[in-house]
Amino acid sequence: MELAAAKLKFIEAWGKLGSEWGINRTMAQVHALLLISAEALTTEEIMENLSISRGNANMTLRDLIGWGLIEKQHKAGERKEYFFADKDVWNIARQVAKERKKRELEPVLKVLTELSTVEGDEKDPEFKTFKKSINDINKLANNVDKTLETMLKAEESWFWGSVLKVFK
Amino acid sequence: MELAAAKLKFIEAWGKLGSEWGINRTMAQVHALLLISAEALTTEEIMENLSISRGNANMTLRDLIGWGLIEKQHKAGERKEYFFADKDVWNIARQVAKERKKRELEPVLKVLTELSTVEGDEKDPEFKTFKKSINDINKLANNVDKTLETMLKAEESWFWGSVLKVFK
C-alpha cells in the first residue's frame, strides 16, 4: 500500500472509531490527519485534505483544542494559524479519559449518589431491586472513577506495568 | 424523592450516558427500566412505561438480547413474552466490553496491523511520522485489548482487587 492510501485508510478508521464512541466523525478525522502529519497544517490545508467547509473546519479545530488534543502554532512572518496534534499516544489517551470523565462520568456519579439516598419500604421488592441496582452500579462507577484517576496521574510505563502484571 | 421519581431519574441518566457512548438512547432506557424492575415486563408494559411504539420496543428488545443484556421469560399458561435484565453489574460490564471489543476494537486492530506493514522512504518525515503514530497506537490498542481480555475472564473481586492494588 502507498503512504497516501494508508493515510486515507487511517483517517477513515479513526473517524469511524470516533463516531462509534460518541465523538463527532469529522473531529476524529481532523485529529487523525494532524496525528500523522509531520508538519503543522493550516485551516485551508485541512479543509482541502478532508473536503470540509471552512466553518466546519474552524469549529472542529476549536473543539479539538478544547479537548486538549491539538494546539495552535504561529510561524514567523505569517498571519495564518497552523495546527498540530500532540503525538504522544499516552497523552492522548489521558486527555480523552480526563475530558470524558469530567463531562460524562462525573455527572452520572452525582445522580447515582443522589439516587442511593432514596428511602422506601424495605419490604417492597420494587424498592429493594431499585436500591440494589443503584448501589451496585454506584460501586462499579466509583471503581472506574478511581482507576481513571490513577491513569491520569500515571506515567505510561508505570501504569501498564502495574496493570499488565495482573496477566502473568 | 419518591421511588417513582427516582426510577424516572435513573432511566433518564442511563439513557443519556448510553447516547454519549454511542448506544441508542432508547436501548439504554429500556435496559435501565428492566434493571430496576423486580419483575419481568411485557412489551406492552415497556411501551407504556417509556411511551414508545410497539415497533421500537420490539427492535430495541431484540438488540438488547443480541447484546446479551436481557433475556426472555415465559410464564406458564401465558402467550406473552416477558423480558428481564441480568442484574449482576459485573456481568453487564463484561458483556458490554465483550460486544464492543468484538464490534469496534477488533476491526480497528485489524486495520492498524495492516497499516503498520506499509513500507516507504525512511528519510521522508511524513513517512516516519505516519509509521511512528501507527506503531504507538497499535501498542496502546493491544494493551487495551489484553486488559479487556483479562477482564472478560476474571471474577469481579479478583479483577478489581488486582487493579485497585495499584492505588495504595
Place this chain on the structure above:
DNA sequence: ATAAACTTTCAATAATTATTGAAAGTTTAA
C-alpha cells in the same frame, strides 16, 4: 483610516439516525 488577510459566527440546509404504526407474519387453542 483603509484594506487585505485571516477567523468566527450562525441561520439555513443536508445527512444521518431513530421512531412510528399499520400490515404481514406466526403460533396456539379449540
Place this chain on the structure above:
DNA sequence: TTAAACTTTCAATAATTATTGAAAGTTTAT
C-alpha cells in the same frame, strides 16, 4: 380451519446532529 393473541417487519416520517457558506468580525500593515 379459523380466529384470537401475539410478534415482526419496514416504508414513511420525525427528530437529531452535522455541515455549509456567506456575512460579520478581527487583526495587522501601511
